[in-house]
Structures are given as structure tokens and as C-alpha cells.
Amino acid sequence: MPISFYNSLSRRIEPFSPQDPQRVTMYLCGPTVYNYVHIGNARGPVVFDVLARLLRRHYPQVVYARNITDVDDKINAAAQAQGVEIGAITGKFAQAYRDDMAGLGIAAPDLEPRATDHIPPIIAMIERLIAGGHAYAAEGHVLFDVSSYPSYGNLSGRDTEELIAGARVEVAPYKKNPADFVLWKPSTPDLPGWNSPWGIGRPGWHIECSAMSEAHLGETIDIHAGGIDLLFPHHENEIAQSTCAHGGKVFARWWMHNGMLTFDGRKMSKSLGNVLLVHELLKTHPPEALRLRLLSGHYRQPLDWSDNAIAQAVSTLDGWYRVLRDVADIELPAGDLPVPGSVEAALCDDLNTPQALAELSQLADLARQHRSPEAKAALLGGGALLGLLQQEPEMWFKRGGSAVDAAHIEALLQQRLEARSARDFARADAIRAELTALGIAIEDSAQGTRWSVMKS
RNA sequence: GGCCAGGUGGCAGAGUGGUCAUGCAGCGGCCUGCAAAGCCGCGUACGCCGGUUCGAUUCCGACCUUGGCCUCCA
Numbered sequence: 001m002p003i004s005f006y007n008s009l010s011r012r013i014e015p016f017s018p019q020d021p022q023r024v025t026m027y028l029c030g031p032t033v034y035n036y037v038h039i040g041n042a043r044g045p046v047v048f049d050v051l052a053r054l055l056r057r058h059y060p061q062v063v064y065a066r067n068i069t070d071v072d073d074k075i076n077a078a079a080q081a082q083g084v085e086i087g088a089i090t091g092k093f094a095q096a097y098r099d100d101m102a103g104l105g106i107a108a109p110d111l112e113p114r115a116t117d118h119i120p121p122i123i124a125m126i127e128r129l130i131a132g133g134h135a136y137a138a139e140g141h142v143l144f145d146v147s148s149y150p151s152y153g154n155l156s157g158r159d160t161e162e163l164i165a166g167a168r169v170e171v172a173p174y175k176k177n178p179a180d181f182v183l184w185k186p187s188t189p190d191l192p193g194w195n196s197p198w199g200i201g202r203p204g205w206h207i208e209c210s211a212m213s214e215a216h217l218g219e220t221i222d223i224h225a226g227g228i229d230l231l232f233p234h235h236e237n238e239i240a241q242s243t244c245a246h247g248g249k250v251f252a253r254w255w256m257h258n259g260m261l262t263f264d265g266r267k268m269s270k271s272l273g274n275v276l277l278v279h280e281l282l283k284t285h286p287p288e289a290l291r292l293r294l295l296s297g298h299y300r301q302p303l304d305w306s307d308n309a310i311a312q313a314v315s316t317l318d319g320w321y322r323v324l325r326d327v328a329d330i331e332l333p334a335g336d337l338p339v340p341g342s343v344e345a346a347l348c349d350d351l352n353t354p355q356a357l358a359e360l361s362q363l364a365d366l367a368r369q370h371r372s373p374e375a376k377a378a379l380l381g382g383g384a385l386l387g388l389l390q391q392e393p394e395m396w397f398k399r400g401g402s403a404v405d406a407a408h409i410e411a412l413l414q415q416r417l418e419a420r421s422a423r424d425f426a427r428a429d430a431i432r433a434e435l436t437a438l439g440i441a442i443e444d445s446a447q448g449t450r451w452s453v454m455k456s
Numbered sequence: 457g458g459c460c461a462g463g464u465g466g467c468a469g470a471g472u473g474g475u476c477a478u479g480c481a482g483c484g485g486c487c488u489g490c491a492a493a494g495c496c497g498c499g500u501a502c503g504c505c506g507g508u509u510c511g512a513u514u515c516c517g518a519c520c521u522u523g524g525c526c527u528c529c530a
Binding site: 011028029030031032037038040041042043044045072073074156157158205225226227228229230231232233234257258259260261262265266267268269270271293296297298300301302303304306308309311312313314315316319322326346352353354355357358359360361362368420423425428429432441442443444445450 | 458459460461462467468469470471477478479480481488489490491492493494522523524525526527528529530
């Protein structure tokens, strides 16, 4: 099945094919680890996790790198504020990040390069840029010379003139051109630093991704992904650095950008303060509902986050898991789960996850009606490609079971059964009301009475 | 101000030049001791104004409006 994606570089949907038919290379800009991430930060990782799953079905090898930025001014500030080494900060939050991502059902990337492990390649790349006339040292800094790269601005649709004229930030005196950006900056003794030809310093943010991408995936990669807010200046700068360091070779053949998550109508961001941490949300909501919500809009569109939206996702999953519970006794066919063509086709069409979810609903209807091994396998297979329906139905409905006293509930259900047998419906209904008060919903079925934790 | 992306039924959210999105919620019926679940059915949705067209939510233009980027940011 052919795959097409929107390419931010050409601004159109193009049929996808990797440079090497045997191997797809993909890079996603990862977090700067100085704090817990919010749910908006998780949208890209979830969306591109689905992309990686799709690509792995189509190509023998997919090398997916998601970096960790572990040297940065904000990290320095956090470390100084707490009086610890930066490693204490970055180690803690890198692990928190992995935990959060795993909690959302995101498969670990193949590679997780860290900036501080790549100082020599970063320095080497900067040296190449200087040698090629694309960068210059000034007052302990090394800056990229934007005027040396005429295509600067192609990705974001800006021209250099405009950037110079519209510069809103105070221009550092050592810059030749206001749009020039830093590749290397000096460090003071109280800050982390590495020896370099330009003195003790640390890398600028943009060069890290260029160097790590080159080190692990080569000079030209197939897909570079990230949030739309990184389009400029981050990705624009990466293109400039990598292209100039590689003698004009194409840096990334596809650029894919996910839209922003909004909350209260505004972009969710740390600087606006309207954030919900993944770490916290995972404690209070079923993780798959969070994931479903993130996939319920097309990845390039903005997506609004709200309690109501989470509740709707929970209800949707309730319906699907009810089907799976109804077919729990049906044996799956031997072998790997199949991937239904309808779900795959939706994803092959520029990763149309809302369409894929609509197809999944159809598969749930079919499984409920047919109760066949094939229909059950199709539902589970479609879910698996999206990273959904990954738990046992009973676990889903018991919501992990930690907060409820299952034995007490079963006892009440037994009493209700006895009351009903005696046709004492007043008592039976009283027991049901008691369960409702405990937050337990019940269903009488041919197989007996089932209970589940009501959605919060 | 410049560049970019949107405005779809109660909510969420795809898509398309002319019979259907889908989910959640709601309403009616069947079923049920009653519920729940399930099944059947229901709602004349595409910002506004023009234009193109036999026909536009879908194409074109103006307008109104929301958001993103231009600074760290997924």
C-alpha cells in the first residue's frame, strides 16, 4: 500500500519512499530535560510513534532517533537553583520522560542520543562550517553566517531581508548579521563547559540536532519530525548547518510537523503556564484515553485539550473494550495479528488517525456482531497499529483495580442475585444504588452480572 | 506589521463538486422485573457575502473571526 505524507518543505502531500528501500531513517526533536513534560509535548512522540509503527510494516528496517537535549541554559538555571550538578537534573528528567512516554504506550525509539555525548562531533561540524566560510568566531562565540546560505528561509517561507528588518530581539554586538545564530557559546567556570578551539564553552541548541542526526543517521535522512513551533528557527537552522556542512547535500527529505495542543484556546506551553503534566494526567486518567485523544485529530491540525475531551475518549474506549470483553472467550487465529486494510489505508494517507479511528469503530461493530476469531483479530490488529486496545478488557473496566474492593463488590452482587431470585426487586435495586454510590456500574447479561468502575 | 494554518450538527472531529463520516452526548422504539449493555430509528452541520457551475460545505475572491510562527518552545 503506497504511503503519502505532507512534506513541510514542499507544502504538499507527496508519495513517500526512502532513500534506501531497505532502511528508513527518522529523527524527532526530543525534550530538553529540566522539568516534567506536559501533554502537549507528548503529541509529537505519540503521532510519530504511530508513524514508526506504520513504516516498520512497510520497510525491513526503520532507524528512529529521538534525542535528549541535556545541556542548555534552562538546565543550568535549574541546577544552580537547586545547587546540584546538571547531571542530577538531566538524569532525573530524562528518566521521567521515558516513563511518561512509555505510560502513553509509545515504543522506545531505536536511538536516544544525548547532546553531551556528542561534543566532539559538534565541534567537528562547527570547524567544518568555519572552514567552509559559513561560520565565524567572535568574542568566544561561534556564529552561523546566514548570508553564506542563500536558501536560508526556504522551509519557513521567510527571506533573510525580512528577518533582519523584523528582528525583535536585541542584537548581540558580535553578530555580523542580526539573523546569525549561535553554534557555540562561551562558558564561565560555574557553568558546564568543554574545551574547544574557541575556548571553554558549550554548544548552541540547533547544532546539537544536526550533529546527532549526522552521527547516527548519516548526512541525508528520510524524515525529520517535530512540532510546528520548531519550524522556525530551529529546523531552518538545522537545514542551514547540515546542508552547509555536507557540501550542499539534502539534509532531510521529508519534514513533518505536528500541530499544537491548545488548552483554554491557547497553545499549551510552559511560558504561558497553561500546562497539564503527563506525569500527573497518567495518575488520574486511563493512559489509553490520553493517547486516543492525542490521535483523535489529524496531526497537522491544532487539537484542543479538555476534561470533556478526555471523558469522551474514555467512553469510546469503554465501547471497544466492551466488545473485547464479549469476545474474550473466542480464540484468536494463530500467528501475528492482521492489520486491517481500512486502518492501514487511513494511516498511509498522510497519517489520518481520525479516519483510522473511525475504521476501528467499524471493526468493533463487526466483532460484536460476528463474534468470530477473524473479526476479533482485526479489531485487535487495528488497535495495535495505533497503540490502542493493549490491555485485558477486565483490567480496563476495573481501572487497574487498585482503588476498589473487588471482594466487597462481588459480595454485594451475590446478595443482589439472591434478592432477584427471590423477586425482591426493591432490595436488588437498593444494592445497585449502593454500588452506584461506590462508583460501580453493573450490567446483567446472559453470562451473569458484570461490574466496572464508572468513568470519572 | 510579515509569514502560515483554521472556522463543519449539543461536544469532539474526518472528508467530499451531486446517495453515508465516525465517536461521545441526546431523543423514540424493541429488549429487560427495572436498569445497564445491545439492536432499530431520529436530528435538514459545513463562518459571512459574492462568483464559477446544471449543482458548492467542497473551487475562486472579498469580508469577519480564531490560532500558530516571527524569542525559549513539541
